[in-house]
Amino acid sequence: xxxxxxxxxxxxxxxxxxxxxxxxxxxxxxxxxxxxxxxxxxxxxxxxxxxxxxxxxxxxxxxxxxxxxxxxxxxxxxxxxxxxxxxxxxxxxxxxxxxxxxxxxxxxxxxxxxxxxxxxxxxxxxxxxxxxxxxxxxxxxxxxxxxxxxxxxxxxxxxxxxxxxxxxxxxxxxxxxxxxxxxxxxxxxxxxxxxxxxxxxxxxxxxxxxxxxxxxxxxxxxxxxxxxxxxxxxxxxxxxxxxxxxxxxxxxxxxxxxxxxxxxxxxxxxxxxxx
Numbered sequence: 001x002x003x004x005x006x007x008x009x010x011x012x013x014x015x016x017x018x019x020x021x022x023x024x025x026x027x028x029x030x031x032x033x034x035x036x037x038x039x040x041x042x043x044x045x046x047x048x049x050x051x052x053x054x055x056x057x058x059x060x061x062x063x064x065x066x067x068x069x070x071x072x073x074x075x076x077x078x079x080x081x082x083x084x085x086x087x088x089x090x091x092x093x094x095x096x097x098x099x100x101x102x103x104x105x106x107x108x109x110x111x112x113x114x115x116x117x118x119x120x121x122x123x124x125x126x127x128x129x130x131x132x133x134x135x136x137x138x139x140x141x142x143x144x145x146x147x148x149x150x151x152x153x154x155x156x157x158x159x160x161x162x163x164x165x166x167x168x169x170x171x172x173x174x175x176x177x178x179x180x181x182x183x184x185x186x187x188x189x190x191x192x193x194x195x196x197x198x199x200x201x202x203x204x205x206x207x208x209x210x211x212x213x214x215x216x217x218x219x220x221x222x223x224x225x226x227x228x229x230x231x232x233x234x235x236x237x238x239x240x241x242x243x244x245x246x247x248x249x250x251x252x253x254x255x256x257x258x259x260x261x262x263x264x265x266x267x268x269x270x271x272x273x274x275x
Contacts, residue, residue: 015183039075041065091128091241092138093147096157097229098236099127114139115153128241145170178260199259206268213265220263231259 023033045064049056058076062069096102096109102124104110114121114135122135139155142148145167149156185198208216235257236242 038065038067038071039078042067042072042075088128088133089138089141089145089147092125092142093157094232094236095128095242096124098233099124099242101127109157112155113153114150114155119153121155177258178262181258181260208265210267213267217263217265224261224263227261228259 042061042065045061046056058069058072061072102110102112112120112124121139125133125135125138143150147158149158186200188194189197189200240252
């Protein structure tokens with residue numbers, strides 16, 4: 001038996017705890033959870049088979065996943081595939097903060113004129129999406145999320161980061177994408193031989209006075225935001241959508257880079273004794 005035969009199931013149980021805690025707190029019962037597990041198992045197995053250039057069939061998916069062939073067929077017909085969350089608004093925010101056309105000499109996002117199809121805001125949206133997305137639709141969504149402040153025909157970007165507050169659906173979609181990328185990054189570090197490892201760092205202290213927790217959260221939020229600003233400035237210069245080159249319209253092999261950070265604080269039930 002491979003040495004990972006016991007380690008991986010243990011890790012999966014630990015990974016399931018926060019997911020199942022979310023289910024319990026939102027009254028999602030076992031049968032619904034099992035249905036979702038079957039659907040995702042089949043979807044992931046299908047992706048792996050296709051990635052390896054193998055033919056996909058209900059029988060093969062059933063053998064690979066352990067899901068009954070009738071269930072595989074039913075789930076396939078339901079069309080419940082995983083879709084990566086749309087990041088168009090995040091790209092537009094990045095463009096607004098990094099593109100010389102939309103920033104001041106001091107490097108801050110300019111206040112943009114937003115009225116009409118030829119407005120500065122429409123130019124911003126078009127620089128990321130071409131003509132595929134209406135600038136009015138983007139403006140509506142950014143106003144709904146509280147990401148911009150509009151005064152007359154002028155539009156101001158309110159924050160550096162796409163942080164979800166009251167939008168539960170959007171926040172959970174980002175959580176799912178973050179979890180997917182983090183697990184993939186760690187799996188690659190552990191099981192694949194690559195010249196460069198993926199970033200995977202953790203810093204933790206467990207004796208911070210409760211009176212200092214809010215101060216620490218504010219510090220982490222500001223420093224993390226500054227780090228992501230630098231990351232966006234660097235990566236936007238490499239992204240062909242945000243910084244087109246002469247070959248941008250030609251088929252070019254491309255890859256994806258994502259970096260996520262988070263901070264969490266909690267009151268410990270058992271306090272350590274003073275040394």
